Amino acid sequence: MTQNDELIDVDDFGTEDSENTMLDRYLTFKLGTEQYAFEIKYVTEIIGIQKITPVPNIKDYIKGIINLRGIIYPVVCVRNRFNLPVVPYNDRTCIVVVNVKENGIGLIVDEVSEVLKILPEQISTPPQTNKGSQSRFISGIGKLANNIVIILDINKLLHDDNELDNESDV
Amino acid sequence: MSESSIHLDPETLEMINAFVSEAIDSLDMNEPIVELLREEDNSEHINSIFRVFHTLKGLSGFFEMYVINKVTHEAETLLDVMRKQNSKQTEESLTVIYSAFDFLRDLLQKVSVSFTDKQSEEEAEDMILIIKDALQKIQNPQEISELDFLIDMENDEDVSPEDFFMQNSSDEINSSQSKKVVDNYSNNASDPDLTDDDNLESYVSNDLMEQYLSSANELLDLAENNLLVLEEDPKNAELIGSTFGAIHSLKGNSGFMGVSEVEEISIEVESILDSVRSKELDIDTTIISILLSNIETIRDRISKLQGNQISNSVFSNISEPKKVPSVEMSLHKENASLVLSDHECNNLIEENEDYHDESAEETAPPELKKPDNATSTAQVKKTTPPAAMAKKDIRVETSKIDKLFDLVGELITIETMVTHSPDLNGLQLPNFLKSANMLNKITRELQEITMSVRMMPLINLFNKMKRLVRDVSIKMEKKVNFEISGEETEMDKNVIDEIADPLVHILRNAIDHGVETPKARLAAGKSEMGTVSLKARYEGNEILIIVKDDGKGINREAILKKAEERGLLTQSADKMSDKEVFSLLFEPGFSTAEKLTDISGRGVGMDVVKKNIEKLHGSVDVISKQGEGSTFTLRIPLTLAIMEAMLIRVGEARYALPLLAIDESFRVLPNMISKTMDGLEVCNLRDDVLPVVRLHELFNITPDNTELEKGILIIIESREKKIALFVDEIVGQQQAVIKALSDYIGKVQGITGCMILGDGGIGLIIDIESLIDLSETIN
Secondary structure, three states: OOOOHHHOOOOOOOOOOOOOOOOOEEEEEEEOOEEEEEEHHHEEEEEEOOOOEOOOOOOOOEEEEEEEOOEEEEEEEHHHHOOOOOOOOOOOOEEEEEEEOOEEEEEEEOEEEEEEEOOHHHEEOOOOOOOOOHHHHEEEEEEOOOOEEEEEOHHHHHHOOOHHHHHHHO | OOOHHHHHOHHHHHHHHHHHHHHHHHHHHHHHHHHHOOOOOOHHHHHHHHHHHHHHHHHHHHOOOHHHHHHHHHHHHHHHHHHHHOOOOOHHHHHHHHHHHHHHHHHHHHHHHHOOOHHHHHHHHHHHHHHHHHHHHHOOHHHOOHHHHHHHHHOHHHHHHHHHHOOOOHHHHHHHHHHHHHHHHHHHHHOHHHHHHHHHHHHOOHHHHHHHHHHHHHHHHHHHHHHHHHHHOOOOHHHHHHHHHHHHHHHHHHHHHOOHHHHHHHHHHHHHHHHHHOOOOOOOHHHHHHHHHHHHHHHHHHHHHHHHHHHOOOOOOOOOOOOOOOHHHHHHHHHHHHHOOHHHHHHHHHHOHHHHHHHOOOOOOHHHOOOOHHHHHHHHHHHHHHHHHHOOOOOOOHHHHHHHHHHHHHHHHHHHHHHOOHHHOOOOOHHHHHHHHHHHHHHHHHHHHHHHHHEEEOHHHHHHHHHHHHHHHHHOOOOEEEEEEOOOOEEEHHHHHHHHHHHHHHHHHHHHHHOOOHHHHHHOOOOOOEEEEEEEEEEOOEEEEEEEEOOOOOOHHHHHHHHHHOOOOOOOHHHOOHHHHHHHHHOOOOOOOOOOOOOOOOOOOHHHHHHHHHHOOOEEEEEEEOOOEEEEEEEEEOOOOEEEEEEEEEOOEEEEEEHHHEEEEEOOOHHHEEEOOOOOEEEEEOOEEEEEEEHHHHHOOOOOOOOHHHOEEEEEEEOOEEEEEEEOEEEEEEEEEOEOOOOOOOOEOOEEEEEEOOOOOEEEEEOHHHHHHHHHHHO
């Protein structure tokens, strides 16, 4: 990964000293009024919502599959994953395509906000929770100048099927 | 010929790998010929087998694998004696040749890992003893050939007393003479110069020559590229070593192949490189130029050989310098001249007048140097055919072919999307349609070609089966006449790999359980020799592979008894058709063998056969008649990735059903449907009563309607089970390019994958078997 300053949003957080332009960079998105984020390195592209083909008898939060230029991606509804009320898709609804553990997966979010640099010292540890709750997906809380961002652990988001969670999902 | 350090050289390792894989190929390819040795007129076949050993011997010698060398040497001697004898061979000697093949194959496999054959020295000794033993046995006193006679004359002192002594016992004479002959051959052959010089020309097969030529080209490419890099980086010892290795190998190969022209130049180049390697000589542009021009000269000779190989005059005419460069050469020169600066080029030109002619205008590729392009094109054309013919096949990684396959799949999908785009509706577009038709034609053709790349004839697989049948029948002490037909039938390479195991199982069973012992056969009024046939043919989009035996057939009662013991019976035995009974054979854990043999009857097998075949979207059928034999029929779609599908719709969702599984479809008449008291709907179709399965219920989707009369019932079948599937509508029939659902989703019951539809949407492909299972669990 070469350093390419043109691609970097130069921001208020001091000099660019990292070898890796993706380090400490997060894609933030909204579910309702809350801001969420995960590391940008997972993101391959962001597309508008499109027709999702449902697949029968699979986990609730997997809404189905989409065809993106001939490649099939499963699509996960993040709202559904968090047990948030389902809202109808609109023209701001996005599918964030991520690549985690060699799997390309689409994540449905209400709205994509921006790419932010959040330094480790700005991130505090997540609140202690019992394992089953949705907050197990949180890897930290990012405290910015005027707002707070919930940073997600994308691996857990996609793969952690806790028993408790399943019960509450169904 | 080579030095010990060469073993560490990656170039050599690569060559050894190539040697091993080619040697194994050659063993595999020629193994079926061994069977032909038992025929009367077998001199040609003996020669073929002889050449296999001879080639292996030569190459193993070159690679300093003396264990292989020794064994092949003995085997070669055996074949040579057979050849001189020119009579049909016995079962015993065939077994020896087969075991030599096996031994060599095993050993070669070990070599591919360890790069040496030393670990098998002891086994080799045993093998050699077996071969020598066979040698003694095959000699026949009535047919002492001229050469034998001569040998006897030469060894007169030794032989005649014995001869005289044992006049009345021809057997003993025979063995003693054979010993002499053997010894003589051994001596003769152990002196490589003698054998090779005498026989080289006749034994250097075209194949071998072709291998040599292509490897020579590769070596030259490597050397050339290395030199060009070395010019920039003269101190790179690794590159010098690798260049030296390449030329060294080339020298060795050329020596072995008797191409002295190339050998001589290689020796020169090698010695220059050697001085460079030992730092006596510093690399500068002059040196590089000399080396490059020498490599060009070698390349010239090689191209010439390549051309000549076709006309079979390999060893003549190679000394004349070549006037017209081949296309390949021009390309190389083009590359070279792009890298070399003007000055360097001039240097080069001074070094070699030949080269000067061809690369005259510094960096201009040879084709362009003449103002008249037409003539030069013609010239190039004239020289193309030999080069193209010499390289008639290339090895390609299967992953590349798979990728190509995928892309063609995409292309077909996209093509449908473009030509059937909703935007075009209602437009008059005559020109567009014309172009679209042409596009369609080309993509179809492209698809066919791409498919054909992966298609291979079944002959290799069938040949392996020949061997298997032979071994099994000998082991089981049964006499089997094995008939093969349709081995030219082509199948997707991946599919061939997958059906090998099932086929082995079925054939083993046919011989082990099917064909009776010779005694039993005679008692049953059959000929002593059983017949097992293996046939392949196309039928529509499928290939049928049929294994038929004329043995005792399958005992219905025995199966039923066993099935009952194992609790496999789900209905009363009297009501079951033969077909249903035989399908019990494929149930897991079923084995009818009364005693377990090491060949078949381990209680696994037939169910694995079925599973493997179904993985390929194929099916297995059995027909059997007690006392007359059984027939196993495998039906396999031509390729894995593309399936003929029936597209159906339920509400907004579209699904593809494999066409193979569909029996029929129809609109329902009210009197066809009855309802049981627990609400199960059944459809009376002629004599069958089939459960009605509503796809919308299984998959939890909203259909257009729920009244059976308004939709369509499709009868689908898998594993002897039939259901009537209720859907809204049949959309049509089309080729489905099968795509996997994501790993993330995992296995979905009732679905095997998905396909992209003409409008860009996705259709899910239904897995009939698991759909039926799903319907049973829900009901």
